[in-house]
Amino acid sequence: MSMRGPALLVLLLTISGxxxxxxxxxxxxxxxxxxxxxxxxxxxxxxxxxxxxxxxxGGRPLATPFGTFxxxxxxxxxxxxxxxxxxxxxxxxxxxxxGREGEPLYPAFPYTSYTRMxxxxxxxxxxxxxxxxxxxTPNRPHELSPPFxxxxxxxxxxxxxxxxxxxxxxxxxxxxxxxxxRYLVEAxxxxxECHTPRTTLGGLDRDRYLAxxxxxxxxxxxxxxxxxxxxxxxxWSPGDIALLLEIGLLPDGDVAGGAMAEVVxxxxxxxxxxxxxxxxxxxxxxxxxx
Amino acid sequence: xxxxxxxxxxxxSVAGVLFLGFGGVVGTAxxxxxxxxxxxxxxxxxxxxxxxxxxxxxxxxxxxxxADVRSAAAAITEMVAKDPxxxxxxxxAIGVSDSEAKPELWQNWPKAVEYWNGLKPAAARLTExxxxxxxxxxxxxxxxxxxxxxNCHEDFRQKKP
Numbered sequence: 001m002s003m004r005g006p007a008l009l010v011l012l013l014t015i016s017g018x019x020x021x022x023x024x025x026x027x028x029x030x031x032x033x034x035x036x037x038x039x040x041x042x043x044x045x046x047x048x049x050x051x052x053x054x055x056x057x058g059g060r061p062l063a064t065p066f067g068t069f070x071x072x073x074x075x076x077x078x079x080x081x082x083x084x085x086x087x088x089x090x091x092x093x094x095x096x097x098x099g100r101e102g103e104p105l106y107p108a109f110p111y112t113s114y115t116r117m118x119x120x121x122x123x124x125x126x127x128x129x130x131x132x133x134x135x136x137t138p139n140r141p142h143e144l145s146p147p148f149x150x151x152x153x154x155x156x157x158x159x160x161x162x163x164x165x166x167x168x169x170x171x172x173x174x175x176x177x178x179x180x181x182r183y184l185v186e187a188x189x190x191x192x193e194c195h196t197p198r199t200t201l202g203g204l205d206r207d208r209y210l211a212x213x214x215x216x217x218x219x220x221x222x223x224x225x226x227x228x229x230x231x232x233x234x235x236w237s238p239g240d241i242a243l244l245l246e247i248g249l250l251p252d253g254d255v256a257g258g259a260m261a262e263v264v265x266x267x268x269x270x271x272x273x274x275x276x277x278x279x280x281x282x283x284x285x286x287x288x289x290x
Numbered sequence: 291x292x293x294x295x296x297x298x299x300x301x302x303s304v305a306g307v308l309f310l311g312f313g314g315v316v317g318t319a320x321x322x323x324x325x326x327x328x329x330x331x332x333x334x335x336x337x338x339x340x341x342x343x344x345x346x347x348x349x350x351x352x353x354x355x356x357a358d359v360r361s362a363a364a365a366i367t368e369m370v371a372k373d374p375x376x377x378x379x380x381x382x383a384i385g386v387s388d389s390e391a392k393p394e395l396w397q398n399w400p401k402a403v404e405y406w407n408g409l410k411p412a413a414a415r416l417t418e419x420x421x422x423x424x425x426x427x428x429x430x431x432x433x434x435x436x437x438x439x440x441n442c443h444e445d446f447r448q449k450k451p
Contacts, residue, residue: 218448219448220448220449221449221450222449237350237352239350239352240350243346243349243350246433247432247433247436247437248436248437248440249342249346249432249436251343251346252339252340252343253338253339253340253341253342253343253344253345253346254335254339254343255339255342255436255439255440255443256440256443257440257442257443257444257446257447257448257449258443258444258447258448258449261440261443261444262444264440265440265444
């Protein structure tokens with residue numbers, strides 16, 4: 001990295017230093033949980049912002065090739081939200097894709113990524129969610145056509161696609177920022193859920209990890225973010241990637257739109273500059289794919 | 291970046307602006323050819339993007355100068371002064387040429403106008419920061435400008451498959 005790197009980091013801290021809401025190194029579970037809540041982008045899918053819904057009360061339509069999903073209410077409301085969920089229930093949902101009654105959950109909820117979050121991060125996330133306002137909004141059923149509407153098929157889906165359960169140990173041969181970056185990209189920020197193409201059954205095509213998805217959420221084309229020099233982001237400098245994550249600006253001066261604009265607004269702009277740099281370090285290291 | 295490259299880029303953006311001005315006149319003269327109107331909008335967007343890209347190069351220390359930031363701010367200011375009706379005329383949604391504008395933009399026209407008008411104070415702030423020449427101020431103004439662009443891109447733009 002040239003001399004620019006450190007200068008840029010300092011600068012990026014200057015741009016957003018005041019806006020940082022939560023602290024990932026806080027000893028307080030709720031504060032750590034708030035940081036993870038932002039990094040995991042829970043707000044976007046679980047809030048029907050355009051329909052005037054209250055935060056986290058669910059209902060934002062999520063159009064996919066399999067039908068329309070309506071993410072549920074995850075406020076602490078005891079009847080319509082997750083107010084009666086124990087820590088174990090919560091961890092099981094995010095790690096194994098199972099509801100409170102043990103029923104398999106639709107993978108529109110990205111548990112194939114969240115499964116890699118640590119116990120501590122998951123329970124801190126829950127601690128933060130439980131400080132939010134309880135909203136008694138009932139859940140809206142998904143609108144899916146068969147066979148996707150048959151929930152029993154999900155067990156088979158999970159057998160096929162939820163093949164690695166639980167957090168991965170750090171790779172000791174790699175520096176800490178790379179390991180942190182991998183954790184953020186793979187687990188918490190679940191980048192692969194949109195940037196990796198899916199099979200006809202809706203599983204992530206892991207051979208094409210982060211190589212872009214022509215049929216992303218809401219019909220958007222989602223770009224290749226592997227370091228391929230032509231079709232990926234191989235020609236981007238580390239500062240280019242960090243700036244995209246912080247303010248949504250692409251190297252050519254375009255500004256990210258669609259779902260990524262929301263991700264930047266709710267999530268990556270609220271990370272620390274160190275975490276954005278860790279994401280950059282990891283993305284620069286993965287195999288370039290066409 | 292090599293100063294000659296910067297100069298060439300600056301010349302290209304000026305040429306782009308001149309071409310756009312000319313194209314604008316022609317576009318009006320030949321009436322409402324939707325394909326031409328979409329191309330014209332693309333040029334408007336490219337001019338704004340080119341400007342913001344130059345600002346980012348300065349902020350990232352990648353060669354652009356304060357003078358480049360000033361010309362970028364001037365180009366962006368000229369674009370955002372346009373009437374949104376001329377930038378987003380009816381009948382130029384996705385499906386026309388390579389338009390990326392969702393039909394929702396016209397269905398929520400007051401919102402679209404609000405977003406467009408939000409570009410103006412952002413451009414003014416960028417101009418002020420460019421005149422001051424302070425890198426941090428310029429970086430913050432760039433962030434505000436980027437946010438103003440993303441409002442509309444988030445709601446009303448769809449990347450073509």
